[in-house]
Amino acid sequence: MTIASPQDLAVPQPPSGQLQPQGWLRYFSFSLDHKVIGLQYIVTSFLFYLIGGALAGVIRTELVSPMSDFVSRETYNEVLTLHGTIMIFLWIVPVVNGGFGNYLIPFYVGARDMAFPRLNAVAFWMIPPAGLLLIASHFITGSAQSGWTAYPPLSLTTPAMAQVVWIISVLLLGGSSIFGAINFIATVMKMRRPGLKLMQLPMYCWAMLGTSILAVLSTPVLAGTLLLLSFDIVAHTGFFNPTLGGNVVVYQHLFWFYSHPAVYIMVLPAFGLVSEILPVHARKPLFGYSTMVYSIMAIVFLGLIVWAHHMFTSGTPPWMRLFFTIATAFIAVPTGIKFFNWLATLWGGKIALNSAMLFACAFIVNFVFGGITGVALAQVPFDIHVHDTYFVVGHFHYIVYGGTVFVIFSAIYHWYPKFTGKMLDETLGKIHFALTFIGFNLCFAPQHWLGLNGMPRRVAEYDPMFTTLNQLSSVGALLMALSTLPFLINVIRSFSHGAVAGDNPWNALTPEWLTTSPPPVENWKGEAPLVAHPYGYGQLPSAGLPVDQATGQDVWTGS
Amino acid sequence: MPIPPSLITFLVGMALVLAGLWLGQNVSLLPVDASVNAPVYDELFKVLFSIGSILFIGILGLLLFSLVRFRRREGDHSDGAPIEGNLPLEIVWTAIPAVVVLFIGIYSYDIYDRMGGMTPLNDHSAMVHAASMEASATMQVANAATSEEPRVWGGIGVRSDKDILPVDLTALQFAFIFHYPGANITSGELHVPAHRSVELRMKANDVIHAFWVPQFRLKQDIIPGQQTILTFTATRPGTYPIVCAELCGPYHGGMRSSVVVHEPDDFEAWLQKNSPAPPPTASVAQLDVLPVA
Amino acid sequence: MDTLATSLTSDAKASPHQDATDHGVAEEHNDVRMFGLATFLVADGMTFAGFFAAYLTFRAVNPLPSGSNYELELVLPTINTALLIISSLTFHRAGRALLTSRIHDCRLWLGVSAALGIAFLVGQMVEYFHLPFGLTENLFASTFYALTGFHGLHVTLGVICILVVLFQVGPNGKVSAIKPFGLEAAELYWHFVDGIWVVLYGLLYLL
Ligand code: HEA
Ligand code: HEA
Ligand code: CUA
Ligand SMILES: [Cu+2]
Numbered sequence A: 001m002t003i004a005s006p007q008d009l010a011v012p013q014p015p016s017g018q019l020q021p022q023g024w025l026r027y028f029s030f031s032l033d034h035k036v037i038g039l040q041y042i043v044t045s046f047l048f049y050l051i052g053g054a055l056a057g058v059i060r061t062e063l064v065s066p067m068s069d070f071v072s073r074e075t076y077n078e079v080l081t082l083h084g085t086i087m088i089f090l091w092i093v094p095v096v097n098g099g100f101g102n103y104l105i106p107f108y109v110g111a112r113d114m115a116f117p118r119l120n121a122v123a124f125w126m127i128p129p130a131g132l133l134l135i136a137s138h139f140i141t142g143s144a145q146s147g148w149t150a151y152p153p154l155s156l157t158t159p160a161m162a163q164v165v166w167i168i169s170v171l172l173l174g175g176s177s178i179f180g181a182i183n184f185i186a187t188v189m190k191m192r193r194p195g196l197k198l199m200q201l202p203m204y205c206w207a208m209l210g211t212s213i214l215a216v217l218s219t220p221v222l223a224g225t226l227l228l229l230s231f232d233i234v235a236h237t238g239f240f241n242p243t244l245g246g247n248v249v250v251y252q253h254l255f256w257f258y259s260h261p262a263v264y265i266m267v268l269p270a271f272g273l274v275s276e277i278l279p280v281h282a283r284k285p286l287f288g289y290s291t292m293v294y295s296i297m298a299i300v301f302l303g304l305i306v307w308a309h310h311m312f313t314s315g316t317p318p319w320m321r322l323f324f325t326i327a328t329a330f331i332a333v334p335t336g337i338k339f340f341n342w343l344a345t346l347w348g349g350k351i352a353l354n355s356a357m358l359f360a361c362a363f364i365v366n367f368v369f370g371g372i373t374g375v376a377l378a379q380v381p382f383d384i385h386v387h388d389t390y391f392v393v394g395h396f397h398y399i400v401y402g403g404t405v406f407v408i409f410s411a412i413y414h415w416y417p418k419f420t421g422k423m424l425d426e427t428l429g430k431i432h433f434a435l436t437f438i439g440f441n442l443c444f445a446p447q448h449w450l451g452l453n454g455m456p457r458r459v460a461e462y463d464p465m466f467t468t469l470n471q472l473s474s475v476g477a478l479l480m481a482l483s484t485l486p487f488l489i490n491v492i493r494s495f496s497h498g499a500v501a502g503d504n505p506w507n508a509l510t511p512e513w514l515t516t517s518p519p520p521v522e523n524w525k526g527e528a529p530l531v532a533h534p535y536g537y538g539q540l541p542s543a544g545l546p547v548d549q550a551t552g553q554d555v556w557t558g559s
Numbered sequence B: 001m002p003i004p005p006s007l008i009t010f011l012v013g014m015a016l017v018l019a020g021l022w023l024g025q026n027v028s029l030l031p032v033d034a035s036v037n038a039p040v041y042d043e044l045f046k047v048l049f050s051i052g053s054i055l056f057i058g059i060l061g062l063l064l065f066s067l068v069r070f071r072r073r074e075g076d077h078s079d080g081a082p083i084e085g086n087l088p089l090e091i092v093w094t095a096i097p098a099v100v101v102l103f104i105g106i107y108s109y110d111i112y113d114r115m116g117g118m119t120p121l122n123d124h125s126a127m128v129h130a131a132s133m134e135a136s137a138t139m140q141v142a143n144a145a146t147s148e149e150p151r152v153w154g155g156i157g158v159r160s161d162k163d164i165l166p167v168d169l170t171a172l173q174f175a176f177i178f179h180y181p182g183a184n185i186t187s188g189e190l191h192v193p194a195h196r197s198v199e200l201r202m203k204a205n206d207v208i209h210a211f212w213v214p215q216f217r218l219k220q221d222i223i224p225g226q227q228t229i230l231t232f233t234a235t236r237p238g239t240y241p242i243v244c245a246e247l248c249g250p251y252h253g254g255m256r257s258s259v260v261v262h263e264p265d266d267f268e269a270w271l272q273k274n275s276p277a278p279p280p281t282a283s284v285a286q287l288d289v290l291p292v293a
Numbered sequence C: 001m002d003t004l005a006t007s008l009t010s011d012a013k014a015s016p017h018q019d020a021t022d023h024g025v026a027e028e029h030n031d032v033r034m035f036g037l038a039t040f041l042v043a044d045g046m047t048f049a050g051f052f053a054a055y056l057t058f059r060a061v062n063p064l065p066s067g068s069n070y071e072l073e074l075v076l077p078t079i080n081t082a083l084l085i086i087s088s089l090t091f092h093r094a095g096r097a098l099l100t101s102r103i104h105d106c107r108l109w110l111g112v113s114a115a116l117g118i119a120f121l122v123g124q125m126v127e128y129f130h131l132p133f134g135l136t137e138n139l140f141a142s143t144f145y146a147l148t149g150f151h152g153l154h155v156t157l158g159v160i161c162i163l164v165v166l167f168q169v170g171p172n173g174k175v176s177a178i179k180p181f182g183l184e185a186a187e188l189y190w191h192f193v194d195g196i197w198v199v200l201y202g203l204l205y206l207l
Helices: A023-028 A034-062 A073-109 A117-125 A127-140 A160-190 A203-234 A248-282 A289-303 A318-330 A332-346 A355-378 A380-386 A390-420 A426-452 A464-497 B005-026 B037-069 B087-115 B122-128 B130-137 B250-254 B264-274 B282-287 C002-014 C016-023 C029-061 C075-099 C103-130 C139-168 C181-206
Strands: B152-157 B165-172 B175-180 B185-187 B190-193 B197-204 B209-213 B218-222 B227-233 B238-244 B256-262
Touching: A023 A034, A034 A073, A034 A117, A034 A127, A034 A464, A073 A117, A073 A127, A073 A160, A073 A203, A073 A248, A073 A390, A073 B250, A117 A127, A117 A160, A127 A160, A160 A203, A160 C029, A203 A248, A203 A289, A203 C029, A203 C139, A248 A289, A248 A332, A248 A355, A248 A390, A248 C029, A289 A318, A289 A332, A318 A332, A318 A355, A318 A380, A318 B087, A332 A355, A332 B037, A332 B087, A355 A380, A355 A390, A355 A426, A355 B037, A380 A426, A380 B037, A380 B087, A380 B218, A390 A426, A390 A464, A426 A464, B005 B037, B037 B087, B165 B190, B165 B209, B185 B264, B190 B264, B197 B209, B197 B218, B218 B227, B256 B264, C029 C139, C029 C181, C075 C103, C075 C181, C103 C139, C103 C181, C139 C181
Parallel strands: B152 B227, B165 B197, B190 B256
Antiparallel strands: B165 B175, B175 B185, B197 B227, B209 B218, B209 B238, B238 B256
């Protein structure tokens, strides 16, 4: 993991990076190629996903019985803190932003690389040390016990070293995300191929632009807040320490000012990916391109002004609760536009029911469910009852897992041929899908009822009346764990044994398919094609395109 | 005779709405209601559940229908129709959620108002309870502010203005301690009469805790350094769990207690029985609230 | 955050032509780097915005224990403010000098700007030593030190950048009339740090 080291920075790079390791070694080096970096993000994060999933396994095993009997209570809190932190900061955010973003954005804007390749590599290489630090801390100092939200004063009274390590790690990951975001904004705004207009970009570019705006505006606030928190721990200042005259609610405001936008940092790129995948497999143009763009920007704006819906029981003043209720619920409008547009994209298409499509459609189902419970949660009187219960756990797993993780899988089935030049096996893919979908619903649907009826979250022991449903939920988690097997087998086996994919197995129109699979170092052998109609299905001759010629310009510019 | 598509759409829509309403009315996912605001809450829940069901089933149905109806047949390599958008349609599905959301917002505001959530607590409770403040002054934690006018943070509460039963609640790792200033009783269990407003004045000694009674549909964080107030009126005699709902340390899951709702007469009896003979039995009372495990 | 800032600027500095030749986008590159820096400053500004919001909220809802309300000494900070504002102007002159290839003037003005920055830091130190409260005295004290300290780090970094640029300026140096990026970046950053100080001064000392 640490083969690349800072001295690479000092070595002057000869033109076209000849000194860089070639072949598979590239993937362990300080590579500047956006495609290598993208895959580095995806694979690294997937490893962290396995760890986060194993931790979820510990949680679900503990919750099989109402007593605290599998791990100690302290360990349980450590595990759930690590689970939340790893899944958010080391799995979802890096994959859908850094991973797919780095791989796809330069293609989509017709560039040879990102705007700042070196900064890009730095951003990636901040992740493994941060993640390893976080996980290693568990075995050395113990890990933080105060949840991924790290509310003071609890985070000031739990073991200090552990909390400080957690803070350092999250600061590194936040820094990485800011650097990535700067890069995406600069690439989309400034690196577009001449002649390519903003409103011709594939939707994922817009999603990444919106996401990156959110990351740039909100992540620094988290960084500042965590700095203050670390002062409270290390230097005994009293910002958030009530016994020293501090104010704990201020921390919550600052934390959620970042962490609410963070949920859109986790889901907007997924929206973008779905917008790429659906048209290809439904053979229809993306419905309502411009409303999609406006709704992304509306979500970005609204996302910045709704944070206090996580604090309805924190003693916020009535006017504040009212404002945040309305603002939050209104996010359903731009989000709804996107969902209806996707349904309209499917309507009347020629839908291929392959693994990528199944995962993408399951995403729609799961996310709508999670979104509807979200809108319910946004209502103060409703939230008063279910805040900090398993209802909330159900809500957000429906969204982060049922939404984003399903999209990640869909995206892997969709782009694996481009990454490797090999197809994934469809049978294994469908087994993976079935197990995941059933396991997922079995695991998280019962949690809504548990929450409504009195089970709080973050507990290692609970009222025995909830035993049966918790066991059901744990069975679901087991199925999800099993579902990873066919996926792993598929991904590893297909790499060497898969059917050869060819350059454009889906007959897709977005620019990354107009080059070889896997693509050459600078993306196209000739000039970058100008794709004026990334979703021109049904209009342009879509079969038998001369993609290997790399400059499909003549074909694609017809407007 | 072919049925026009608009009629089918209309009929399906009606069926959907009726199904949603039926679900909302007939599927109960909540525990018994035991306070004045619980039925109000359940009203809101039914509405949200109905709307949610309609939307979810509708979208699910549409999606499944598309997947089956428009699936690609064997050997068909053509594209779908190149439809890129439809402005009137997009306006419709912007407007519908907007109206729904606006309606939900206003409706839940009304519900919240009926629960007493919009009552500004800051000024008036400081006046009404100036007398009993004295009792709680000893529990004043680290309120750095001048102690003349402690900052009170709003919980919610309907209060019938006469005859409020004040109870002080101190939360600490890992127990709730209730104190009845009038009768000078300290207890680890909350006893309240039915049909009489109770005002919980809550303080935390160490970290944030939360007071939650699922059957009352009420929850309020207990925040160190800031007094919070929660007012409720119990209706249904019985024993219900009090759950700490904010992560407060390793024993957070074990930080539970019960609230016993008495008939008014029984409550008086309980008060009589437990009122301390001159030396207060606080120490005894506190012993049995320490975490067992 | 500050190490992050360094790596950003050094990244930008280390890669002027290599990236360009790597990827054949030489024409636009300067423009992109300034754009990237500006985006980064927006992010950095949000860190300060978070601090300011926290400070204002503390002020509004957490009154200090009676008897601990300090009148801050105003003379020194006001002089300091003036120093920073003047240094922004001198830096601007340095930029103008570079564009007209008056390398000597450019170095001179850069030197003056750096000196003013250092004077500011010294003034800040003097103020710290004469304050009647320490870091953990109370909420106001902690916030005061956190804000001014965080800003001070930015000034320090800025001074270092100025000095680096000072040594790179030359007719055929890394920074010159045709390759003004290093100086322009440092200038933008310096103006940003000044702007933050003016807000900070208003909030901490005058409000
Ligand atoms: C990717 C992550 C993600 C996303 C996208 C969302 C999206 C939303 N979330 Fe969620 N949320 C989380 C992740 C996410 N959330 C997490 C992690 C937590 C817990 C944090 C913690 O405490 O640890 C949380 C908690 C949380 C709370 C606090 C609960 C509590 O602690 O008490 C609330 C309250 O308002 C909320 C609301 C919403 C809303 C309204 C949306 C909306 O954006 C949803 C909008 C989408 C739809 C509504 C569906 C599609 C729309 C239509 C089909 C149109 C028609 C619909 C209607 C008219 C209703 N979320
Ligand atoms: C953001 C993404 C995300 C994802 C993908 C998940 C995925 C899962 N989560 Fe997670 N979860 C959170 C984010 C996420 N979670 C957050 C933010 C919290 C709140 C934390 C807090 O309160 O602070 C939380 C809390 C949380 C809780 C509540 C804990 C509590 O409050 O006490 C539970 C309980 O069931 C749970 C379960 C699961 C399960 C079963 C999965 C499953 O979907 C996981 C499926 C994956 C696998 C099962 C991996 C399979 C692989 C293996 C098993 C092999 C392992 C092998 C090796 C390591 C070699 N999660
Ligand atoms: Cu007290 Cu949880
Ligand atoms: Cu939120």
